[in-house]
Amino acid sequence: MRKAFVAMAVAALVATSGLLSAHEGHEHKIMGKVVTIDEKKIEVESTDGKKVSGVLSADTKYLRDTKPAARADVKVGERVVIVVVEDKDKAQNVKQVLLGTAPAADHKH
Numbered sequence: 761m762r763k764a765f766v767a768m769a770v771a772a773l774v775a776t777s778g779l780l781s782a783h784e785g786h787e788h789k790i791m792g793k794v795v796t797i798d799e800k801k802i803e804v805e806s807t808d809g810k811k812v813s814g815v816l817s818a819d820t821k822y823l824r825d826t827k828p829a830a831r832a833d834v835k836v837g838e839r840v841v842i843v844v845v846e847d848k849d850k851a852q853n854v855k856q857v858l859l860g861t862a863p864a865a866d867h868k869h
Contacts (some may be wrong), residue, residue: 787855790814791841797834802854804842814844814854824859833859 792806803813822829834840834857843856 785845785847787843787845789841789843792839794834794836794838794840796836797831799831802834802842802857804840812842812844812852814842814852816854820854821856822859823856825861829857829859831857 790804790806790812792804792812795803795805795811797803797816800816801813802816803811805811816831820831822831822833824833839860841858842854843858844852845855846852
């Protein structure tokens with residue numbers, strides 16, 4: 761499962777190379793760690809250290825390992841890939857939040 765997240769991360773890095781030239785209506789993927797999240801917004805620090813904010817809505821889909829998840833499953837500090845679409849007002853609307861493999865439960869030997 762870790763391999764799947766790494767593959768997703770590599771794909772996201774390739775996709776983010778055009779982030780600075782983003783334009784209306786196109787999807788862009790940003791990989792990074794969650795800095796903040798609330799009911800309306802998520803902020804991610806991308807792999808190159810830039811902070812990117814996106815608007816969350818009722819249409820935002822959350823997935824963990826391709827299975828449905830919820831906003832409440834997203835934790836500050838967690839690695840994610842967000843899929844954003846810029847609207848005519850330059851707002852970054854979050855279409856999807858892709859979470860990696862769920863952390864293993866701590867267990868003692």
